[in-house]
Amino acid sequence: MTNSKNIISHGDIDQDFSQAVDMLKRNILDNNDTTFASVDEQLQILEDLTKFEAGRFLIKNNGGFNGFWTHYMLQFPENSQITNKSSDGSELTELESFIFSKGVITLATQQRYRIFLEENNKCVRENAELACIPGGLLGELLYLDFSKIKNIALYGIDLDEESLKYSIRLAEKMNLAQFTHTMHCDAWELPCKDKFDLVSSNGLNIYESDKARVSALYQAFYNSLKPNGKLVTSYIAYPPGSGELCEWDMSKIDCEALKRGMAIFTSVLGSIWQNFSTRSEMETMLNDIGYKDIKFIYDKAKIFPTVVAYKR
Template identity: 35%
Template sequence: MNDSDRLISHVSHDSRPDLSHEHTVETAKARLRAGADLPGATIEQQVALVDQLSAFELGRFLLANRGLDAYWTHRLVTYEPGTLQRGAVSELEYRVFEEMPAVLATRERFGLFRREVQARLKPGLVLASVPCGLMGDLLLLDYTACADVRLVGVDLDQRALDGARALAAERGLTERLSLGQADAWAMDLNAEADVLTSNGLNIYEPDDERVVALYRKFLDALKPGGQLVTSFLTPPPVLSPESPWDMSAVSTAALALQHVLFVRVIEAKWSAFRTHAQTREQLERAGFTDITFVDDRARMFPTVVARKPD
């Protein structure tokens, strides 16, 4: 099996060269037509969303991959609200970038990661990101007072590593950066990191034991007293009575569109939801202590900071 075949967040760009966009579109439409009406979205309205997704680049990627790669994750989290003008792009593209609750929560989560890591910066630290993607969570920080901080990125996707290397060059951080291609569950950083950030794996992994095993790998990668900064998706109210979502912080219209778009039309693979209590229990089982949650406004995509015992 090639490394790219083990990607769980998206399909490798090179793994399906014969699968055309037209085939993807027709397959999606056939699946939807064999389904049923949803509240607020008839079958034909669902089918129409396929064509609307086909009208912009991110939409085409989501149709084909059912998840986000490093490039599109970086684009979404670093997007400046107000950049796209309504009417200048398709209405669906505008709503995905500007209004979709999951996208807004993801962008806020990215800001929380950067805030939490920036606050922990000291000279001489080793910061790691797994999977690193384009590594914006670390490469976009301010290292003015920490010239000797080292940065380590690990990702299974070679395109992500290439993107991280390019961003490091743009930021003048090439000399501080070390990159490695590896599966997060198989990596071995040998207690190298003072702080390790991780976003985007556990939300694609439904197996709780695999998530605990992943957290144990993160524990092994940290020095004694080192800290993990990670995140998780919480279940929506329709799926769990224990949902922590703050519905006053969510547009109900945007949420309804998001449900049809991501759950029904795209069949997004990022559907491994966990509560705060489940996440705490998993981190504790992995050996972490001093677990602190930092919620986004809607409590959809919380950040959690945990420490490896000394």
């Protein structure tokens, strides 16, 4: 069984919660960084994060999301935002509502997800083999249109066994279990070659700071695709403060919401998902691997671009 510490998106879920809170509190006091919020404001944010399930998970995992909470974020506009109920059925707190309905990165992520669904749906056809890596809850595939399909294979590939179990439950709920398969393995060590018509991948590259490792990941995807198979992926563009590397459209961004989000995820949680890329870097890497017909599709503020490419 793969050790949970190899999962780069989130850490050891058994970490003692009070210990995690104390560590973040010490970091806030020791850093004394008031770039995005005062020390007192940061301590209040930390306290407010303890009051809802997603916040407690973020505290224990340095601001990283697993498959369950990523799915919760992506479905928030259609679920909790309408019902005003949190994951446990309680009323949404103001902070949870902000994170999942107004946070700048969250909004870009939700827009990116809709773009993925549109692109992935173009690959739905009889007997196709579609993969989501990391699989998470497999929402990028399960929410596609299979109304005219009699046979198709949907693969969720993930190191996180809990996410794989949740994906099977979701597939059963949506009456798609007959199409759904899971593979518990490392994305860098895929056992498949020339197998998939589609690889849909969001997330792993934003947790991996080693550019060589990122390239190796996309090489593994390339190897797993059939000739002319389609890659749908994404990256976070460099944020403000990165000089000419920043490609965000600031005219489409609520700057106060951005500042508050940075206070939550950077100042308080010390988020580990802060590895960025430029369009040029992404295009060069994919070209060097051998991908063709590379195109970029942007969310409103160009924060979380979607990249579509094909195997030669």
